[in-house]
């Protein structure tokens with residue numbers, strides 16, 4: 001599944017009177033890893049939510065390969081997200097009582113995918129990510145393994161875009177390195193568009209593009225990636 005290119009223009013969002021995002025222009029190429037960094041409250045998570053269509057901007061365009069998701073009504077944005085995006089969160093958002101395999105397939109199964117091919121794909125992905133998925137309960141896994149279950153879940157619908165919100169913040173350095181390596185591979189080897197919000201210097205170091213935000217404005221955009 002190739003990644004999708006992103007072109008942002010004139011993106012603005014305010015909560016009350018406070019401007020939270022003010023981003024005049026930005027482009028992200030497919031197959032790259034982009035990191036949003038900046039101090040707490042600078043708007044990293046809010047920008048991720050805008051780019052994934054979870055939030056709608058006050059104005060501006062969020063053009064993913066010709067589809068301006070800012071112009072879509074909520075239902076169409078939800079469908080676009082289901083078809084194109086996978087999410088990884090700091091605290092995994094897994095159901096601890098379920099097995100790793102069931103965590104990976106549950107939401108896709110509820111979305112109407114048929115169970116047998118879904119299970120086969122989930123097992124393969126968990127194997128590739130090195131998760132011991134025969135365990136009956138997810139809470140028997142280490143935190144690093146749990147984050148890899150969450151990555152497998154994010155990938156089950158084969159999304160072009162992966163959004164990660166502080167994906168290493170609750171992991172030790174070694175597990176964090178494993179997760180960073182996976183994100184890097186998802187971009188470089190699988191060609192997906194990967195966008196992560198983080199404070200983690202190890203993740204910043206491996207990014208193609210680093211967007212440093214301050215009060216929702218990009219102070220610098222450092223890019224090793226083609227525009």
Ligand SMILES: Nc1ncnc2c1ncn2[C@@H]1O[C@H](COP(=O)(O)OP(=O)(O)OP(=O)(O)O)[C@@H](O)[C@H]1O
Nearest residue numbers: 015016020038039040041042043044045046047197
């Ligand atoms: N739903 C909301 N209503 C009002 N203000 C909000 C809302 N969501 C975020 N904010 C405010 O918007 C600003 C940016 O928040 P955001 O969570 O995007 O920052 P962040 O850079 O991700 O911070 P952190 O690193 O602490 O997670 C903050 O001032 C926050 O208080």
